[in-house]
Amino acid sequence: MKRPSVSIIVPVYHVEPYVEACLRSVMRQTYDGSMECILVDDCGTDESMAIAGKLIAEYTGAVSFKVLHHTHNRGLSAARNTGMDVATGDYLFFLDSDDELTDDCIESLAKPLEKEWHDVVMGCLKRYRILPSGQREYVESYLEQHLPHDVVFSPSTMMRTISEWQNMTAWNRLLRADFIRQNHLRFKEGLIYEDHLWSFQIACLASSFYVVSHTTYLYRYRDDGLSAPDDGRKYYNNLMIIIKDITAFVDERQIETDDYIYRVYRLFFYKLLDFHTTTLSDFVSTYQEMRPYVKAPVKSIIHANGFHIKKIFHDLHFMMPPFIASYWEYLCHRYFYVIVSGIKKQIIRDDE
Incomplete structure (x- = not known):
């Protein structure tokens, strides 16, 4: 050859x-x-x-x-x-x-x-x-x-x-x-x-x-390069474009939405929501706008999380009606996840 x-x-x-x-x-x-x-x-x-x-x-x-x-x-x-x-x-x-x-x-x-x-x-x-x-x-x-x-x-x-x-x-x-x-x-x-x-x-x-x-x-690594921290709003607006484009790509190419593709949807979606956790109105409007692009069948959600109860609970909002799910997810992002993360970090510090 x-x-x-x-x-x-x-x-x-x-x-x-x-x-x-x-x-x-x-x-x-x-x-x-x-x-x-x-x-x-x-x-x-x-x-x-x-x-x-x-x-x-x-x-x-x-x-x-x-x-x-x-x-x-x-x-x-x-x-x-x-x-x-x-x-x-x-x-x-x-x-x-x-x-x-x-x-x-x-x-x-x-x-x-x-x-x-x-x-x-x-x-x-x-x-x-x-x-x-x-x-x-x-x-x-x-x-x-x-x-x-x-x-x-x-x-x-x-x-x-x-x-x-x-x-x-x-x-x-x-x-x-x-x-x-x-x-x-x-x-x-x-x-x-x-x-x-x-x-x-x-x-x-x-x-x-x-x-x-x-x-x-x-x-x-450059402090002034494209990989350096950029304007947050511009970056997360781009995440919205990426979510929409990968969904359109999957539809146009007739690619089966399997567990792994769902994980990619979820990755970008959570990154996007993280930016809006300080303002309820922004969070809810962003959630409701983007959810149709990332909503997967319940079967895909369960498979993608490996039948792990804790991980499935984390994605529970996808199984709720959209008008309820956005507020539920905001409470989890704003309070529950933050508190649990803080406790984990404190435990790690105590162990050290």
């Missing part, structure tokens, strides 16, 4: 301090198959593209570089879509321009494809920050993979990790280009944390996933 060609797509916007390290990590790749790197200039006002242009002009290696330019700033989703439109590789790889690849990233991810071309191949990552001294400090991250390594696993396994808020990134994975295009998968433009919706769609449609037991991606 031939070695797949790979298109690395790198959106560039206001990353002047980081873009050189990012691109040099691409230039150091040990993979001996065909590789192209597509830079998408999203019209920043700093020197990011000047630095990138100089590096590319001086480069004499095997990676083929392409530079595309937007006419105005359109955001991360649009930049990724632009890169996908011109990519020629058998597999796509998204790299954020403030992060880096390990030298053997593509080589490690492509190795399982020597036997079979999977829809998705993922690697592990390390998360780090730069200290004032200039040294790197590697820190534990919720973004670490929590999946079986070096085996092919099912979509239900991937959906389960998404429902636990894991593996919801577009980067650090090879994605079979034909799979992406045949399913007309695009990043939703104008959406913050668009990776959440994208990851859900991938998990619904991909037939095979593979995770290599090797670190392939170096994720840089």
Whole structure:
């Protein structure tokens, strides 16, 4: 079986301090198959593209570089879509321009494809920050993979990790280009944390996933980055969009709403409600607006909670009439869950 060609797509916007390290990590790749790197200039006002242009002009290696330019700033989703439109590789790889690849990233991810071309191949990552001294400090991250390594696993396994808020990134994975295009998968433009919706769609449609037991991606934590705390209202408005879009996606693609998909609904729904616990009117209106999108059959609720009485009680509001459920759930969120959480934390402190 031939070695797949790979298109690395790198959106560039206001990353002047980081873009050189990012691109040099691409230039150091040990993979001996065909590789192209597509830079998408999203019209920043700093020197990011000047630095990138100089590096590319001086480069004499095997990676083929392409530079595309937007006419105005359109955001991360649009930049990724632009890169996908011109990519020629058998597999796509998204790299954020403030992060880096390990030298053997593509080589490690492509190795399982020597036997079979999977829809998705993922690697592990390390998360780090730069200290004032200039040294790197590697820190534990919720973004670490929590999946079986070096085996092919099912979509239900991937959906389960998404429902636990894991593996919801577009980067650090090879994605079979034909799979992406045949399913007309695009990043939703104008959406913050668009990776959440994208990851859900991938998990619904991909037939095979593979995770290599090797670190392939170096994720840089930035206080000023998109992963930093953002305006709360904007973030939770985006959660509302995500809930509606995943529901529409499931309906349009006629995907069976199983226990794992219900867990994803519930994850986003509770995150959304957490934002509104201080105001009863906001909580009730949000609950009543969004409940039709996340309401699952009682059977799915019971199965998703593993027949665990405590967890089923937690989701009891889904079995109530909507006009009662919103007030019941508010009381639980505002008082019961908070009190129980406080007691648990105190017990932990006492034990220590």
